[in-house]
Amino acid sequence: MKKNIQQEKPHEHLIKDAKKLVLAYPKVPLTVDCAIFGFEESQLKVLVIKSDLEMYDGHYSLLGDIVQDNEELDEAAYRVLKARTGMNDVFLDQVRAFSHPARHPGGRVITVAYCSLLNINHHQLKIHDNELNWHSVSTLKDMAFDHKEIVDECYSWLQKRIQEHPLGFNLLPEKFSLRELQNLYEAILGVSLDRRNFRKKFASMDLLIDINEMEQDVPHRPGKLYKFNFEKYETSKRKWIGIDF
Amino acid sequence: MKKNIQQEKPHEHLIKDAKKLVLAYPKVPLTVDCAIFGFEESQLKVLVIKSDLEMYDGHYSLLGDIVQDNEELDEAAYRVLKARTGMNDVFLDQVRAFSHPARHPGGRVITVAYCSLLNINHHQLKIHDNELNWHSVSTLKDMAFDHKEIVDECYSWLQKRIQEHPLGFNLLPEKFSLRELQNLYEAILGVSLDRRNFRKKFASMDLLIDINEMEQDVPHRPGKLYKFNFEKYETSKRKWIGIDF
């Protein structure tokens, strides 16, 4: 009863013209939105701009733009970032796509959210624009579109990420004190941490370079300054195996 | 020198017609692709189908489809999943968007990748189609489009996720033995784990329900069967705070 006649390569069903196929696909408008975080006065801030849609008058929105033809999503996000901050070499990572059909009042627009981290005090950064400003993440509300949801998700993403990867250093100046570093972690995670254990933890990682400089112009005893050893980190990333939930 | 005249509400720049705005946006074809994982014979498998594009003749691709008008991405992914597996209540989560302009030979198509986990032996699941089959993840190569990259990324995502969340149970039958559970973790993480420590770990979590049944039809001493206590897990999710990289 074995059937030996195998119907190999049923060529009759194969599509020859891929271009024609794609031309028939429905298309949707696609944007990127960037949650650009900064750290100032021991607070996590996010860069927002007044919405230019009348129905969202007075509400803030994230920086975003249309994705251009033949532009990668990462490129588009980076373009938005560069256009508004003038900065290069900024940390940027995709978080996820948001696709609720009613998320944009003008009709269906799908957006891909990006999370970006930068040092607010960087010299290249010039937020002259009155409409553009740093807003404390904790007091943010009433944003345009679904941007509050996007910020919330990017913030959660950041909270998790910062515990597992050395992202936080993107928010600090190149040289920083252990107190600044701890303030950063406390602000982002929303917890207070034991100072001695915090320092011990970073000491045991051995990824901070003591540059033998002290803080300047602080209204108290200055602390030592450190740099993060990105090079060592890159070469010694360890893979953690464990089960914990 | 203080300027008191504030230009409040520059209404002249606000956009009234959001619909008109969106109509002017460029549009792109958008798809979803699902990396549907299953676990069989102590191996992680992924559901693949022969590509229907002539230029990818003989190559496998993931299951995917166009995102329809007014369809959410999650919906579209779920629709793909349901159409091919007939299954409901399947684990599904967005991984990320892939947007390389040359990723599709027919022109620009952006895709959003989803990761799905299901029990291969589930009774509703019927992979009759000759062209559709379970392929071992470890031996997968030469896929159509950028689907190998997508699978790799979904697999990495899964490896990380399974250590922090109880996803793995979606790949097992409702009742499973500790050996099956350990085989699953070992296969996905690609490591071997100490049996006693593995069991101790799960015992200490106290999330497995001993249902007082034994394995049937195994060619050796049968082990106890357990269920995962999803209810308890949901109510007792703990937030872990720590720094480790």
Place this chain on the structure above:
DNA sequence: TCTTTTTTGTGTAAAAAATACACAACTTTG
């Protein structure tokens, strides 16, 4: 210049978690 305030910098003890490791009992198979 002296006192107050604030912050830096450090160590140890206890608890918890992770790791390494071995043996007896059970079930099936032949």
Place this chain on the structure above:
DNA sequence: CAAAGTTGTGTATTTTTTACACAAAAAAGA
């Protein structure tokens, strides 16, 4: 009934995490 393969369990060691206190340094203000 012997052999093979697997289940189920405990303890000792090491590592990691946590909790906790005090002296010294610098700045600010009197």
